[in-house]
Amino acid sequence: MKLKEVSKEELYRCSYGCAGCASVLALRLTLKVLGENSVFVVPAGCISTVSAYYPQAPFFVPMTVMAFAATAAALSGISAGFKRRGREDIHVVGFAGDGGTADIGIQALSGAIDCGYKFIYICYDNEAYMNTGIQRSGLTPYGATTTTTPGRCFENRPKKDMLRIVADHGIPYAATACISYPLDFMRKVEKASKINGPTYIQVLVPCPTGWGFAPDRAIELGRMAVESGMWNLLEFENGEFHTTYTPRHKRPVAEYFEAQTRFRQLSPEQVEAIQREIDSRGAPGSS
Amino acid sequence: MRESIPGPVSKAGTVPTKMGSWSTIKPVLEGKCNFCLLCWIFCPEGAISQDEADRKVLFDHDYCKGCGICAKECPTKAIQMAEPEAGRAG
Amino acid sequence: MSIKKYITANEAVAHAARLARVEVVAAYPVTPQTTIVEKISGFIASGEMDAEFIKVESEHSALTACMGARMAGVRSFTSTSSQGLEYMHEMLAYASGGRYPLVLVDVTRSVALPWSIWGDHQDAIQQRDTGWIQIFTETGQEAMDMVLQAYRIAEDRRILLPVMVCLDGFIQSHTEELVDIPDQGTVDSYLPPYEPVVTLDVDNPYSISIGGFGRYYAAWRKEQQEAMDRARQVIVEAGDDFARIFGRHYGGLIEQYRCEGAEAIILTMGAFTGTAREVVDEMRADGKAVGLIKVRAYRPFPVRELRQALSRAKAAAVLDRDCSWGCEGALATDLKAALYSLPSPPTVLNFVGGLGGSDVPPEQMKYMLDKALSVERGAPSTMEFIGL
Numbered sequence: 001m002k003l004k005e006v007s008k009e010e011l012y013r014c015s016y017g018c019a020g021c022a023s024v025l026a027l028r029l030t031l032k033v034l035g036e037n038s039v040f041v042v043p044a045g046c047i048s049t050v051s052a053y054y055p056q057a058p059f060f061v062p063m064t065v066m067a068f069a070a071t072a073a074a075l076s077g078i079s080a081g082f083k084r085r086g087r088e089d090i091h092v093v094g095f096a097g098d099g100g101t102a103d104i105g106i107q108a109l110s111g112a113i114d115c116g117y118k119f120i121y122i123c124y125d126n127e128a129y130m131n132t133g134i135q136r137s138g139l140t141p142y143g144a145t146t147t148t149t150p151g152r153c154f155e156n157r158p159k160k161d162m163l164r165i166v167a168d169h170g171i172p173y174a175a176t177a178c179i180s181y182p183l184d185f186m187r188k189v190e191k192a193s194k195i196n197g198p199t200y201i202q203v204l205v206p207c208p209t210g211w212g213f214a215p216d217r218a219i220e221l222g223r224m225a226v227e228s229g230m231w232n233l234l235e236f237e238n239g240e241f242h243t244t245y246t247p248r249h250k251r252p253v254a255e256y257f258e259a260q261t262r263f264r265q266l267s268p269e270q271v272e273a274i275q276r277e278i279d280s281r282g283a284p285g286s287s
Numbered sequence: 288m289r290e291s292i293p294g295p296v297s298k299a300g301t302v303p304t305k306m307g308s309w310s311t312i313k314p315v316l317e318g319k320c321n322f323c324l325l326c327w328i329f330c331p332e333g334a335i336s337q338d339e340a341d342r343k344v345l346f347d348h349d350y351c352k353g354c355g356i357c358a359k360e361c362p363t364k365a366i367q368m369a370e371p372e373a374g375r376a377g
Numbered sequence: 378m379s380i381k382k383y384i385t386a387n388e389a390v391a392h393a394a395r396l397a398r399v400e401v402v403a404a405y406p407v408t409p410q411t412t413i414v415e416k417i418s419g420f421i422a423s424g425e426m427d428a429e430f431i432k433v434e435s436e437h438s439a440l441t442a443c444m445g446a447r448m449a450g451v452r453s454f455t456s457t458s459s460q461g462l463e464y465m466h467e468m469l470a471y472a473s474g475g476r477y478p479l480v481l482v483d484v485t486r487s488v489a490l491p492w493s494i495w496g497d498h499q500d501a502i503q504q505r506d507t508g509w510i511q512i513f514t515e516t517g518q519e520a521m522d523m524v525l526q527a528y529r530i531a532e533d534r535r536i537l538l539p540v541m542v543c544l545d546g547f548i549q550s551h552t553e554e555l556v557d558i559p560d561q562g563t564v565d566s567y568l569p570p571y572e573p574v575v576t577l578d579v580d581n582p583y584s585i586s587i588g589g590f591g592r593y594y595a596a597w598r599k600e601q602q603e604a605m606d607r608a609r610q611v612i613v614e615a616g617d618d619f620a621r622i623f624g625r626h627y628g629g630l631i632e633q634y635r636c637e638g639a640e641a642i643i644l645t646m647g648a649f650t651g652t653a654r655e656v657v658d659e660m661r662a663d664g665k666a667v668g669l670i671k672v673r674a675y676r677p678f679p680v681r682e683l684r685q686a687l688s689r690a691k692a693a694a695v696l697d698r699d700c701s702w703g704c705e706g707a708l709a710t711d712l713k714a715a716l717y718s719l720p721s722p723p724t725v726l727n728f729v730g731g732l733g734g735s736d737v738p739p740e741q742m743k744y745m746l747d748k749a750l751s752v753e754r755g756a757p758s759t760m761e762f763i764g765l
Contacts, residue, residue: 003324010333013350014302017331019309020354025331039577041445054589056304057297062577064448064586066441067467073438077403077445077453078577080429084400084451090579108441111434182328216355216368219329292575293537293604294476295589295597299582 001183001190007032011060016050020215022179022205022222023047023124027095029182030122033189036061038091041075043105044068045097046131047124069104071096072112072121075198079117091193094121098139099129101202102160106138113169113198120192121200123162126207134210141230143274144262146210151265166200167236174200174236175244180222184233184245191235204231212261224259227251229278241283253278306332310353311370314346318365326357326366379559386517386549389556390456390482390542391416393524395426396564397480399454401446403431403439407461408494409546410484414456436461440468440481447477448585450576452528455479458546459486459500466504472539473508474601475586478531479539480524481509485647485698486546487733495734496546498646501675502699502707508601510540510608511675513646517554519627520544526615528568533615535607537574545648547734559623567622605677612674630679632671633686635661639668640691641749642723644708646672649696649737656742667746672708680715687716692724692749692756696742698731705729705760713758724749724756730763737764 011031017024023046031038040063042048051058052065066074071094079092096105101123109121128146129135136146138160149155166174173195177185185203192199206221208214213221225231226247233245253275257263266274314326314335320343327335327344334350335357346357348371358366384392391413394402402421404414420426429446433439436457443453457465462483472479483501487493501511510530514520520542527540544550575583589597613629620626632650635657636642645653650671657669670686672679687693693716697706704710709727716722728745731737741763 003328006324006328008337013300013333014304014306016306019352020356021331025329028331028333029328036582037579039448039579048588052584052587054295054587054593055297055301057299057301057584057587059584060300060582062299062579062582063584064577065584065588066586067437067471069437070441070468070471073403073433073441074445074448076431076433076438077401077442077447078449079445080401080403080431080442081446081449081451081453084429084446085449087449107434108438111438114434115431117431214355216359218331218354219356219360292583293600294575294585295474295587295593296575296583296585297587299584301584 001187003183006186007035009035011036012058014056015058016056017046018209018215020208020218022207022218023126024050026124026179026185026203026205029186030093030095030189031061033186034091034093034193037089038093039063039078041066041071041078041094043071043096043100045100046126047095049131068100070108071100071105072109075119075121076112076115076117079119088118092119094119096121096123098123098125098127099137102138102162110169113166113171116197118196119198120189121198123200123202124205125202126205126210128210130207130210143266143270145265146262154265162202163234163236167241171200171236172197176202176232176234178204178222178226178231178233179206180219180226181233181245188235213259217259221259224251224256228253228256229281230256305349306352307349310351312353312368313348313351313371314357314366315369315371316343316365317367318363320344320365321363323362325360325362329356329360331356379557379563381555381557383553384517384556385412385551385553386520386544387412387484387551388416389517389521390524390544391420392558393521394454395420396559396561397525397528397568398452399428400451401429401431401443401453402455403433403442403453404455404457405433405436405439405461407436407458409486409550410456410458410461412550413482413484436464437468440465440472443479444468444472444475444477447479447573448577450573452571453479456482456484458484459488462500462504463488466507469504469507469509474597476537477539478537480527480531481539481541482524483541483543484546484550485543491733493733496548497698497732497734499699501541501543504541505676505707508538509676510538510605511543512540512673513543513675514549515648515650515671517549517556518625520549521556522619522623522625525564525568526619529615530608530611532571533611534574536604536611538601538604538608543647548648563622567619608677609674609679627673628671630674631682631686632673634669634671636668636670636686638666640666641694641746642668642670642687642690643694643696643742643746644670644672644712645696646675646708647698649698649731652737652739653742656739656746660743660746665750667750678711678715683712683715684719687723688719690723691754692726692752694726694728694745694749696731696737696745697727697729700729709760721754724752725758726752727758727760728763729760735764
């Protein structure tokens with residue numbers, strides 16, 4: 001896939017999303033891959049809030065809002081319904097945030113992967129409950145402040161490894177991605193769309209409002225997350241993990257932390273400890 | 288008028304509100320565009336289109352929220368964020 | 378040709394789901410509902426029913442998956458009880474506000490704590506304000522017939538609201554009775570194929586189940602209430618049409634039994650009505666002016682029908698197998714509101730009983746009716762627990 005081959009059609013426009021919102025961008029790029037033959041389930045979170053208030057309907061394809069915990073169960077129901085109607089060609093897509101995926105929605109996601117219907121579940125991971133005002137979620141990384149982990153009471157637990165969690169369900173395809181690597185992300189969406197079963201993609205979407213950086217730096221921050229090793233671009237298929245992109249130049253995690261406000265309470269020693277932890281990591285899936 | 292269909296529904300792609308008014312600062316092409324399309328792919332709002340004949344990008348200020356990602360990511364620094372002159376589109 | 382078989386109400390309901398040509402079933406085990414979906418699984422395994430059975434991980438997901446199936450344009454079914462219905466609570470309101478024409482069978486059971494698998498109506502009553510049409514049934518036959526009617530009512534273009542058919546845990550769910558199971562062709566003539574109004578249609582795309590600020594939200598809610606109001610008529614029509622084809626009629630929103638000239642009338646919902654019927658017969662034989670009203674539709678509440686039926690009575694004895702804690706039995710409260718505008722309304726005596734599977738035997742019902750006969754016209758209402 002090359003940039004010039006990417007669809008010029010815009011199927012998501014005029015949301016109420018913040019300027020520089022990478023979640024909105026992830027949705028726009030997802031639709032460029034899947035096109036008009038797709039339907040979306042969007043639970044409580046940023047994307048439903050910015051795109052589902054009557055009469056404004058920024059989705060140019062069918063979508064439904066869904067209860068916070070219920071995304072994946074709706075996907076099973078829709079997919080089963082389309083199967084009955086002989087319309088398994090339609091992409092059934094869930095688009096849920098990190099809290100909607102790793103916290104309140106994890107039970108339904110687990111159940112739906114287990115049921116085995118065909119769907120693409122995309123977690124847009126901005127590492128906290130941004131829509132409600134930046135509260136910590138199960139995907140908030142160690143060391144970050146949020147409005148419920150303020151100051152020296154910063155998040156003291158590691159980010160849940162959702163890729164491993166879904167992989168351990170025996171999911172046919174799962175991947176991590178980052179919005180700063182659009183072709184890698186889009187290739188993964190395309191791959192997922194061709195799998196006849198449940199699939200999961202978790203895309204890191206830096207949030208200017210929640211992370212504390214200027215709106216023009218969302219892509220830069222995502223790049224820094226990958227180059228510092230705070231986020232890895234991986235795939236899980238045929239029972240194995242592999243890396244889809246290895247940064248040419250490694251970047252100290254301190255640089256990534258300094259580029260945003262949510263880590264600034266960390267002492268040099270704490271940053272050093274995080275750096276050591278990153279450096280000691282083994283191959284993907286082994287951590 | 289609301290839909291005749293019962294319940295909370297809206298026809299897809301109904302966008303009476305454009306978001307262009309959110310910012311007075313907009314991208315304008317000041318230097319040489321090498322048509323790499325990085326600004327186009329990274330625009331969250333889909334406010335950039337491709338002028339294939341002239342091999343340059345066009346900015347639709349009606350859709351632009353002025354985030355500045357395009358200017359930041361432009362490898363040739365051809366995009367400036369500025370208050371556009373009246374009547375001039377990108 | 379219909380066939381007659383000794384089956385439980387749960388089995389009868391499974392037949393109804395099959396005969397309604399349900400295409401997606403999603404359910405989670407909970408006593409005393411479970412044998413419904415076991416039976417449906419059996420129908421699918423034997424090829425008697427052609428449907429997807431989504432074996433979800435919770436009731437919350439069961440109802441969500443049923444909504445999803447409707448979004449894809451196909452008829453769905455689920456059933457549950459007690460804690461399962463409680464766990465669905467969020468999605469119950471979602472489904473009605475989104476105007477999903479779902480059908481759910483609640484095999485009624487008490488709610489923890491104290492923990493009990495046995496029957497009362499607390500689970501259904503606690504979901505009263507979620508916007509579902511709620512209909513209580515007395516027998517296995519009525520439960521089956523009502524599920525078929527429920528699809529007609531829910532999918533009626535004037536309604537588009539979900540319907541909860543309630544049957545009493547164990548008394549109906551696990552008791553065999555002779556049930557007339559209709560044939561597919563006759564059911565097809567009563568229940569047409571499902572034609573959805575709006576789906577996730579890639580050729581005609583909509584954002585559905587969305588939000589709206591104040592005045593839009595309020596307008597949608599008003600429409601929901603208006604659909605509920607219309608449902609009173611549509612429930613009656615669906616019952617009348619059913620009677621024309623199948624020869625069985627249940628009275629519409631309420632059934633009145635020997636209410637002519639009755640001074641005291643007992644009100645029941647669900648299976649305990651059977652006992653009340655015999656008690657009324659016995660007391661009538663003793664020359665006592667008593668009658669029975671079986672409340673079938675609890676939501677929408679049959680305000681006009683109850684007002685008419687009780688306009689000449691001196692007192693109403695209301696049996697509630699539920700309680701709105703800090704108030705009284707829910708049916709009693711609703712009844713009082715309905716009777717408020719009568720010039721001389723009957724005294725409402727509320728009896729909360731039959732909780733957690735405890736029985737309300739004939740002598741207790743006789744006590745209720747004797748008490749109602751003995752009150753002075755215009756006496757204040759009372760509430761008491763019976764059977765303790």
